[in-house]
Amino acid sequence: MSNNHNETICSQENGKYVKQLALWTLAWLVSTVLLRFGAEYIWDFQAAYSIVALTIHLVLGAAMIRVNVKHLSSLDELQRKITMDAMGITLGIGLIAGIAYEQLEDIKLIPFEPEIGHLIMLMGITYMVSILIGNRKYK
Amino acid sequence: MKNRLKVLRAERDWTQADLANALAVSRQTANAIEKGKFDPSLPLAFKIAKLFKLSVEEIFIDEQA
Numbered sequence: 001m002s003n004n005h006n007e008t009i010c011s012q013e014n015g016k017y018v019k020q021l022a023l024w025t026l027a028w029l030v031s032t033v034l035l036r037f038g039a040e041y042i043w044d045f046q047a048a049y050s051i052v053a054l055t056i057h058l059v060l061g062a063a064m065i066r067v068n069v070k071h072l073s074s075l076d077e078l079q080r081k082i083t084m085d086a087m088g089i090t091l092g093i094g095l096i097a098g099i100a101y102e103q104l105e106d107i108k109l110i111p112f113e114p115e116i117g118h119l120i121m122l123m124g125i126t127y128m129v130s131i132l133i134g135n136r137k138y139k
Numbered sequence: 140m141k142n143r144l145k146v147l148r149a150e151r152d153w154t155q156a157d158l159a160n161a162l163a164v165s166r167q168t169a170n171a172i173e174k175g176k177f178d179p180s181l182p183l184a185f186k187i188a189k190l191f192k193l194s195v196e197e198i199f200i201d202e203q204a
Binding site for chain 2: 078
């Protein structure tokens with residue numbers, strides 16, 4: 001059988017997109033920090049600087065989404081299924097838990113304001129666990 | 140869905156990595172298809188059939204039929 005290394009090429013392409021995705025995500029995170037703390041500690045809430053920081057943040061976010069789509073298209077059909085399943089579960093749990101969490105303060109079950117960071121952490125953990133379970137299922 | 144991939148692969152003395160290479164999929168995917176844990180899409184099923192020079196029905200057996 002001719003060993004044409006298609007799988008190797010496929011995984012090299014996938015690896016390339018994983019690295020790109022990691023870099024764009026890091027850039028986006030840095031822009032989030034800059035947007036949040038820059039206004040307060042660097043440019044003293046001057047609107048022009050905040051608009052520039054916000055624009056950079058949104059552009060980097062769009063680039064991150066674009067690379068994520070490319071990464072998804074570089075996966076084979078089982079890997080894509082595992083990833084899409086994990087994304088679906090994450091979206092579902094994020095929506096259900098997010099709405100329930102948001103209500104907690106309104107119905108006086110918690111004394112503090114719900115924070116979006118908690119929801120993002122929950123979604124991150126859900127995604128990672130779903131990917132692990134998916135990979136284990138098709139091992 | 141059952142399949143004859145393991146037998147067909149053994150007849151040709153191919154490893155799962157060889158099969159995965161030929162189909163341009165990961166070894167995880169080749170293994171999951173072979174074990175019947177994952178049913179391939181129609182294009183991939185035809186690609187497998189073409190690789191073994193057989194029809195799809197000669198490789199994949201529908202257990203519900």
